[in-house]
Amino acid sequence: MWEYTNKVKDHFLNPRNVGVIEDADGIGEVGSLACGDALTLYLKLDKNERIKDAKFQTFGCASAIASSSALTEMIKGLTLEEAKKITNENIADFLGGLPKEKMHCSVMGRDALEKAISNYRGEAEKKVEGEIVCECFGITDLEIERAVRENALKTIEDVTHYVKAGGGCESCHEKIQEIIDASLGKERPEKKKVIHLTNIQKIKLIEETLAREIKPALKKDGGDIELVDVDGNNVLVKLRGTCATCSASQITLKHYVESKLRELVAPELLVEEVES
């Protein structure tokens, strides 16, 4: 059974703005019967290009209907420029979240909105850009790249949940992995090419990295970290705040702190916790 929020259930059982706008200014159609979900979005604008009314028709599961309903509620009263900024994440957030397997429903909402706006502006129907990667669902490399970038997706499974690619015969999994790898590679800050660091340079760089990158991240969870000493390549630290009592602290230390320092300072560093 899917874990739907009450808001999803509400928008599914009592969808808002269902129907057709006969004299719509913009219409966006996405999906198909074969894919298992489809949405047609109708926009009516006032003279200032503000969305006066929005209606939809959706074929699909509960989260597809709820996402469509949510979208129409979100965009009413917005200018087209404001509406354009809505992301699939916003739609999911509006509903209090969607099961990750259902994120593609929110992506469908965003796509329909984009199409309706292009339709109003008289822009030619966007040709399928890029190269089809997933033959089963007709998803291109550009669509996958965008989903990976905008939602920080890391696995093939994530990609399937967001844009369906790879959810059929699975023969495109290798290509999807390549896209993910390329995208992760791009986002990774360039490694500083530090070949010979003096001890002082090294300590300084570690301190800087802790202050700039690591401490703010730990503080989000109520934790903190303090540099005690640097002994050769051994970085000795103390964990503070919630980190000190967190059972996952060793994981934080190895998987986060150490890998960050290795990435940004020197690849041979080892992080160790010392007793207070």
Place this chain on the structure above:
Amino acid sequence: MNVIYVDNNATTQVSPEVLEEMLPYFNEFYGNPSSMHTFGGKVEQKITEARTRIASLLGASPEEIIFTSCGTESDSTAIRAAVLSNPGKKHILTSRVEHPAIKNHYEYLSKNGYRVTFVPVDRKGRLDLDYLYDNLGDDTALVSIMWANNESGVIFPIEEISKIVREKGIVFHTDAVQAVGKIPMDLNTMAVDMLSLSGHKLHGPKGVGALYVRRGTKYTPFMIGGHQERGRRGGTENVASIIGLGKAAELAAAHLSDNYSQVKQLRDKLENEILKHVSNTIINGDRDHRLPNTTSIAFEYVEGESILLMMDEFGICASSGSACTSGSLEPSHVLRAMGVPFTAAHGSVRFSLSKYNTEEEIDFIIEKLPPIIERLRELSPFWKKIK
């Protein structure tokens, strides 16, 4: 809210008589059936009784019954026994509509040195028998065909298939999880070598199953351990559940004809009334050769998960072959193998009844379902276009 449970191919209610028979074996008669003392020996007698009851439901002998932990274990045991007992043979034949317990096992074997032939079905879910027989070869180790399909309810001609497979000297296994207790069977007069069944599909408990292995069939255990089940399945017996399964088998055997004529009547009423009241509706599967309790109904231009969740609001429990309910993105492999068009596959709902369903419940579904479909169709962008 009352629960109207019409999802009995997923699992069934444990009959009160079954539960009653099981309960003393948790904390009153908790002996180990393998023990030498009388306290344990009495438990062993109850297990023997359960074995006899199951054998009698199947038309088999008690020593041909091995208790397992579930239908999947029975299937896995049968497949491995056949494969390991025929080491030179590298070909397996099965159908395209098997349960994942079979399908995924064969997909695994097909990546590990075996050639697996998946026999197709037609639009009504009937097996292509010519294709099956044409593909039997000298290196075929095993033919494994389900007795009845869990989604469409279509019953395969196991008697005929097993006979022809036997003539070629090939082992025949059937996953009869959905068929046992719903339709009569007499294995003594048939050529089935191995058969899997599961307790919780016939009003027994979950966590117990059985494998029938015909006397003389080459066998290798899957669970290797103690001498339980005469060395054919190691591990201390799940005593209470085995006793429960035995009782469930006894009840099923005693009421096979009367229960299922009543169930069939209710199923037919549900199906006919829905067809009458909802347009663009198709029954998936061969209506003449089906389990008496199952109907798979395709509502065109709507999506199954939405139907299920709206029915859920009324306490009606059914299941769907749609993509969205399975966690995958494609509709059920059974409906796709049958060539059900996408317009219908996504909107397929399976109702599977039991002896505990009443006419009032069926009337309630007949009252609530048509407006749900109508509402969802009003929401659908495709509905107006086709109208």
